Amino acid sequence: FGGNLSFPAVEVPSADVNTLDDYEEGTWPPVLSFATPGDLSVTYATQVGRYTKVGRLVTLTFAIVTATFTHTTAAGQCQISGVPFTANNATAWMGAIRWGGITKANYTDVYARVADVLVTIGASGSAQAQSLVTAADMPTGGTVVLIGTAQFEV
Numbered sequence: 001f002g003g004n005l006s007f008p009a010v011e012v013p014s015a016d017v018n019t020l021d022d023y024e025e026g027t028w029p030p031v032l033s034f035a036t037p038g039d040l041s042v043t044y045a046t047q048v049g050r051y052t053k054v055g056r057l058v059t060l061t062f063a064i065v066t067a068t069f070t071h072t073t074a075a076g077q078c079q080i081s082g083v084p085f086t087a088n089n090a091t092a093w094m095g096a097i098r099w100g101g102i103t104k105a106n107y108t109d110v111y112a113r114v115a116d117v118l119v120t121i122g123a124s125g126s127a128q129a130q131s132l133v134t135a136a137d138m139p140t141g142g143t144v145v146l147i148g149t150a151q152f153e154v
Contacts, residue, residue, distance in 0.1 A: 024053040028084045030062040030119070032069075032144065034135045035076025043068040045143075051084055056153045058085050060095070060114070064146045069101070074135040080112075080119040080146070087114045087152040095150025097121070102144075104137045114152040121146065 028049040032042055046065040051058055062080060087093055099110040099121075107123035110133065121133040138144060 020055055022053065022055055024051075026051055026084065028060070028062075029082040030064055031081045032064050032066070032146070033079055033081060034071070034074040035079065036074060036135075038071060038073030038075060038135075040071040040074040040135075041068065042066055049082060053085065053154070056088075057151060058087075058154060059149065059151050060119070061149045062112075062119070062146065064144065066101070066144045069138075069142060069144050070140045071135060072140060077132040077134055078121040078138060080121075081117070083114065083117045083119060085152075085154045086117050088154055089115055090153075093150060093152035094122075095148055097146060097148030099147075100145035101139070101142045102133055102137050103139060104131070104133060107131065112146075112148045112150045114150045119150060 028051055030047060030049040034040060043066065045067040046063050049062045051060050093114045095112045097110050097112045102110060104123050106128050107125040109124045111122050113120050113122050122130055123133050124130045
């Protein structure tokens with residue numbers, strides 16, 4: 001046996017749902033943007049993304065720290081592109097995030113949500129409805145820190 005479990009370089013799908021037929025690890029380039037990027041300018045101090053795919057379950061990790069972050073015409077939801085797989089959107093897939101550079105009054109929790117091939121950033125707080133983090137919540141000229149993980153099915 002040798003203690004190793006090997007998978008072929010190219011997935012060989014099985015019709016049996018109880019057969020683990022895919023395992024993959026890799027990197028991905030997390031890119032910070034907005035639904036309407038406008039004049040967004042980002043220079044990264046840290047920009048790292050990794051993933052592990054086991055069967056249909058993907059675990060993403062990402063670390064974005066900006067050295068410079070400026071915008072005046074950017075608008076809409078904050079999003080991270082570069083996700084290497086398309087999420088099954090039948091359910092909302094969320095993950096934990098460490099954050100900085102977001103000023104959203106009365107919101108104390110920020111989370112990552114994977115939909116399609118994007119990670120969007122949401123927020124919640126006591127007696128507050130969940131809300132997306134938008135360009136208006138991220139002051140220009142500051143440092144943005146988004147370090148997190150999220151899981152989803154493909």
